[in-house]
Amino acid sequence: MSSSDLRETLRQMLAVLEEERQALAGLDLDAIVGASNDKNRLCGTLDEVEPVELDEECRGMLDTARRLNEVNRQVRNIVAANVSRRLDALVGGPQLYRAGATYAVAGARA
Known part of the structure; x- marks a missing residue:
């Protein structure tokens, strides 16, 4: 890649x-999924790049992209x-399944 x-x-x-x-800020699910697909496609393109090819401008853009x-x-x-908090509020308490509580019970039985 040049x-x-x-x-x-x-x-x-x-x-x-x-x-x-912007999609996350607007909770626009279609745009979030579209952005995810675009990111995956671009990551595939970037997989072909060798780190030695990077100049200062590219390193700056990479740093910005990471942030x-x-x-x-x-x-x-x-x-x-x-969303989890709101779902918990709908059922009047914490989630019915919590891995931590399950492990605590399993540990007490052992």
């Missing part, structure tokens, strides 16, 4: 990560935690 192709792929990844952030991906991951986790 340097110009790599830069273009990284620019696309940055755009997809921004789209994902954006991490922020998006944290937002996904917050959304998932909020």
